Amino acid sequence: MDFRVVFAILLLSVATVKAQGDVSFWGATVTMTCPGSGSWHMKGKSEPLAENTDKLEMKYAGNQDIYCQYGDDSNAQVKYYFYIQGKACETCFEVDALLFLVVIVVDLLGTIGLMLVIYSCTKKRSSAGPAPTSKPPARSRGQGPPVPSPDYEQLNPLTRTADTYSAVNRMG
Structure with a gap:
């Protein structure tokens, strides 16, 4: 796991190294930067x-071949060539590798912070010892049910009806 994280960070940091000249796309526009100030030419024109x-x-x-020509005197003119090939559209833009790395790091830090908050909120507040036993609730001193409960008295044969569930079947 640690190797993969180090490898990903190393790969993203290598991707952010820039050469002397630079080409960037933003929407359908391409911007080229020459190492020195000079004139821009298209190959063949x-x-x-x-x-x-x-x-x-x-x-x-x-696809285009463009070069910038710069230098102090006409004998020491330096040509810096750009071969532009890419995909561009009005709603497209180039994602910078450094921005991508910052998003990953902020996401990791936010996840770690959220985990720490959840851990601290769910941690036990009491010691590891057994919980103290609580006393049973006190009973009221009122009257209890009568000793022969009326709920369990015999059915009165005079008050019984002939409905389906009013008959008592005694087996055995």
Whole structure:
């Protein structure tokens, strides 16, 4: 169990490491970040998409080869290539791995806190010894039933009816 938790945290932390350039999707928009400020070009086209900026934001239109060209002088120009391939829609967005890790950690801490609250509320309040015996309730000193109870008297043959359950069958 501990190995799996450590492995999951290690995997999520490795996934948050970023390269120099960055590509992120938000809805149908893709944002690319170049390591330096320069001009943005699409492979196969001569005119630049943008100039003197380190970020390019555009509507995603399928697989594209885009590069940024930056540097101090024209001899030492550096080209940083982006190959963009992804799925984008108006209601989609990219989930950051760090955000995902924070959600997992907060969920674990909330579950542990809830378990501690439940444990402390259900813990016994008394010692482990036997419970003290309580005294039986006092009886009232009123009159008890008469000794020959009228509930158990013989049926009077003169008051009996001929209904189904009024007859007494004596067996044996």
